[in-house]
Amino acid sequence: MTNVAGTANKPPTAQGSLFEPLRRLVSVTEIDLRLFGMLVALAVILVGFDFLSGGKFFRPVNMVTLAVQATTVAVLATGMVLVIVSRNIDLSVGSLTGFVAMSYALLMTDILPNVLGMGPDFPFRWAIALALGIGVGAAFGALQGFIIAYIGVPSFVVTLGGLLSIRGAVWYLSNGAAITGLDPAFNLLGGGVRGSVGGDLTWLVGAIGCVGVVYILISGRRQRQRYGFPVRPMWAEGLLGVLGCAAILGVCAFANNNFLPESLANQYAQDHGMVVPPGGLHIPVGLPYPIIMLIGVTLLMTWVANRRRFGRYVYAYGGNPDAAELAGINTRWTIMKTFILMGILAAVAGAIAAGRLNAATLDIGEGYELYVIAAAVVGGTSFAGGVGTIPGAVLGAFVMQSLAYGLSFLGVNSPGQNVAAGIVLILAVAFDAWNRRRGS
Amino acid sequence: MTVETGTPETSTPLVEMRHINVSFGGVHAVRDVSIELYPGEVIGLVGHNGAGKSTLMRVLSGAHPADSGEIVISGKTATIRNPRDAKDLAIETIYQNLALADNLDAPGNLFLGREMTTLMGQLDDSGMESETRKVMERLNPNFTRFKQACVSLSGGQRQAVAIARAVYFNARILIMDEPTAALGPAETEQVHDLIRQLKSEGIGIFLISHDIHDVFDLSDRISVMYQGHIVETVQRDAVSTDEVLGMIIAGRRPGENGAVEATAVT
Numbered sequence: 001m002t003n004v005a006g007t008a009n010k011p012p013t014a015q016g017s018l019f020e021p022l023r024r025l026v027s028v029t030e031i032d033l034r035l036f037g038m039l040v041a042l043a044v045i046l047v048g049f050d051f052l053s054g055g056k057f058f059r060p061v062n063m064v065t066l067a068v069q070a071t072t073v074a075v076l077a078t079g080m081v082l083v084i085v086s087r088n089i090d091l092s093v094g095s096l097t098g099f100v101a102m103s104y105a106l107l108m109t110d111i112l113p114n115v116l117g118m119g120p121d122f123p124f125r126w127a128i129a130l131a132l133g134i135g136v137g138a139a140f141g142a143l144q145g146f147i148i149a150y151i152g153v154p155s156f157v158v159t160l161g162g163l164l165s166i167r168g169a170v171w172y173l174s175n176g177a178a179i180t181g182l183d184p185a186f187n188l189l190g191g192g193v194r195g196s197v198g199g200d201l202t203w204l205v206g207a208i209g210c211v212g213v214v215y216i217l218i219s220g221r222r223q224r225q226r227y228g229f230p231v232r233p234m235w236a237e238g239l240l241g242v243l244g245c246a247a248i249l250g251v252c253a254f255a256n257n258n259f260l261p262e263s264l265a266n267q268y269a270q271d272h273g274m275v276v277p278p279g280g281l282h283i284p285v286g287l288p289y290p291i292i293m294l295i296g297v298t299l300l301m302t303w304v305a306n307r308r309r310f311g312r313y314v315y316a317y318g319g320n321p322d323a324a325e326l327a328g329i330n331t332r333w334t335i336m337k338t339f340i341l342m343g344i345l346a347a348v349a350g351a352i353a354a355g356r357l358n359a360a361t362l363d364i365g366e367g368y369e370l371y372v373i374a375a376a377v378v379g380g381t382s383f384a385g386g387v388g389t390i391p392g393a394v395l396g397a398f399v400m401q402s403l404a405y406g407l408s409f410l411g412v413n414s415p416g417q418n419v420a421a422g423i424v425l426i427l428a429v430a431f432d433a434w435n436r437r438r439g440s
Numbered sequence: 441m442t443v444e445t446g447t448p449e450t451s452t453p454l455v456e457m458r459h460i461n462v463s464f465g466g467v468h469a470v471r472d473v474s475i476e477l478y479p480g481e482v483i484g485l486v487g488h489n490g491a492g493k494s495t496l497m498r499v500l501s502g503a504h505p506a507d508s509g510e511i512v513i514s515g516k517t518a519t520i521r522n523p524r525d526a527k528d529l530a531i532e533t534i535y536q537n538l539a540l541a542d543n544l545d546a547p548g549n550l551f552l553g554r555e556m557t558t559l560m561g562q563l564d565d566s567g568m569e570s571e572t573r574k575v576m577e578r579l580n581p582n583f584t585r586f587k588q589a590c591v592s593l594s595g596g597q598r599q600a601v602a603i604a605r606a607v608y609f610n611a612r613i614l615i616m617d618e619p620t621a622a623l624g625p626a627e628t629e630q631v632h633d634l635i636r637q638l639k640s641e642g643i644g645i646f647l648i649s650h651d652i653h654d655v656f657d658l659s660d661r662i663s664v665m666y667q668g669h670i671v672e673t674v675q676r677d678a679v680s681t682d683e684v685l686g687m688i689i690a691g692r693r694p695g696e697n698g699a700v701e702a703t704a705v706t
Contacts, residue, residue, distance in 0.1 A: 306563075307563050312552075316541040319544060320540065322537075323541045323549075324552070326539045327539075327553035327554075328502075328553040386543035387543060
């Protein structure tokens with residue numbers, strides 16, 4: 001990698017030598033440079049808004065709200081990565097999210113109690129509704145995937161049809177009305193102060209995360225040693241472990257620094273027979289359920305993409321469809337599965353969205369397809385196929401949401417936010433293209 | 441395993457393709473072609489662009505089904521509907537365009553479609569890298585870029601990956617479609633050495649090449665294709681390059697009318 005000799009407006013100064021130690025650090029620790037860059041960009045955005053708002057922005061309550069708002073798009077983006085990597089597109093995700101959200105509402109207010117005789121007190125009714133909704137999402141995904149993979153209709157056309165017709169079908173599900181009154185347990189999936197796990201469980205999640213980081217580092221090193229491959233120096237392993245655990249625990253501490261509002265805290269004190277001290281009770285809210293679901297989805301999808309044959313085949317097909325076919329891969333079934341997965345994720349996103357509103361409205365998920373595609377693309381997914389990562393797409397969703405939330409925090413209205421989001425989308429991809437050309 | 445090369449009459453053919461026909465729309469790409477390949481034998485398939493060489497081989501490798509005809513592998517009738525069927529019969533193919541997924545690394549490509557897995561079907565990346573290192577040690581000892589995407593490899597390195605894929609899975613029948621087209625002289629020589637080595641191990645090889653000298657250098661027999669049919673399959677030692685070139689151009693056997701002029705043209 002040489003310096004930027006080609007760009008005339010930037011004189012080739014000592015920049016290269018300045019970044020040299022950093023570059024060496026990156027190569028020794030084998031950090032994904034792109035992901036690292038996105039983390040830096042995210043940090044710059046957050047700190048920038050904090051500065052512009054006079055230090056009011058970067059507070060736990062804002063960050064938790066921002067993160068929860070990003071979860072639906074982020075969950076969908078994890079699946080969109082695999083769809084785009086395998087040279088397809090899914091424009092129907094928003095409509096499908098809305099359709100499944102309406103299905104949950106219909107299930108819990110009508111079908112489960114009136115048809116299947118499961119009253120409001122039926123155990124785990126929320127889980128039954130969730131499972132059925134996931135089935136609905138998977139079925140729509142399978143149908144679209146079948147038409148795309150086996151009949152050979154371009155995914156753009158099929159899912160554009162899905163975008164229109166599934167959104168229309170939402171109206172028919174409820175005769176044009178919003179449905180409210182979901183199960184209280186189901187609403188926890190949407191987050192909020194009630195839908196959070198509390199301080200102790202947040203620390204437990206953090207501890208599990210740290211154990212996981214250490215385990216992955218150790219088992220990876222053992223594995224490489226077993227085959228006699230070169231391994232990272234011990235200090236690099238240690239640094240990665242410390243940084244990983246610090247990041248996890250930092251997020252947990254941040255989430256636990258968000259306290260219940262006074263009325264709820266007093267309610268809590270009453271329920272637990274506590275006396276409210278003069279300064280008020282400080283009861284940590286902790287991580288919201290949707291964030292925990294997003295973490296789970298991200299880990300699972302990353303595992304599927306990197307450690308399973310299916311994931312390998314998705315990337316191989318995206319890199320060279322002919323090579324995948326000639327290697328004996330069942331490419332059609334692979335493509336169909338990416339759409340089934342997308343449908344399942346739409347069901348998960350629908351649960352979060354409906355849970356947050358305690359209702360299913362007709363417009364849940366409207367326009368999501370564009371935000372989801374934008375998140376994946378900002379996260380490094382290429383429309384040429386074969387390139388893209390799941391953590392990148394999740395970070396992309398957070399970058400886009402931070403921008404929107406930060407601007408609205410500063411009083412910029414939603415058209416203004418859209419202008420900014422569009423420009424950032426183009427800048428991110430342009431930067432990528434420039435970077436790639438420079439690299440080759 | 442002792443193998444007598446170039447003595448087709450004494451053993452069971454590894455491959456018999458009988459009366460193969462392939463059409464694309466109105467184009468009869470392969471017409472009633474029959475060909476045999478014996479263990480330890482290299483057959484050079486030559487002919488103009490569009491003569492049907494690659495199409496015939498795509499039938500054998502499962503990439504394109506034949507419209508009619510029969511394939512017999514080691515004396516048993518075989519059904520080859522897709523690349524997986526062919527691989528199950530130990531037929532491996534090295535394609536002209538190498539058919540690598542450029543975004544995957546060398547182990548990813550070598551094991552594509554046949555990944556090693558550990559518990560619960562997890563990909564065993566370290567195991568695959570280890571095996572790739574072993575086979576590359578043999579094919580291209582200078583190869584070190586096991587973790588880089590194949591897009592960053594040179595033509596020779598990509599070729600090594602493509603060949604490694606065929607060799608690793610113990611091919612008995614190898615189809616090489618222009619294996620040296622993208623290579624420099626040194627790399628070409630490496631591929632030639634490899635072909636001789638594989639041949640000595642009893643592997644049967646179909647070699648498609650435009651380079652008549654390559655073909656004469658490596659083949660035991662040469663099959664000339666012209667407009668979808670085989671003009672003739674000849675013993676390498678029984679013909680001259682000019683005679684073969686004459687058959688390629690004129691589509692006629694040596695000694696037939698027209699062959700003399702064709703030779704004169706070259």
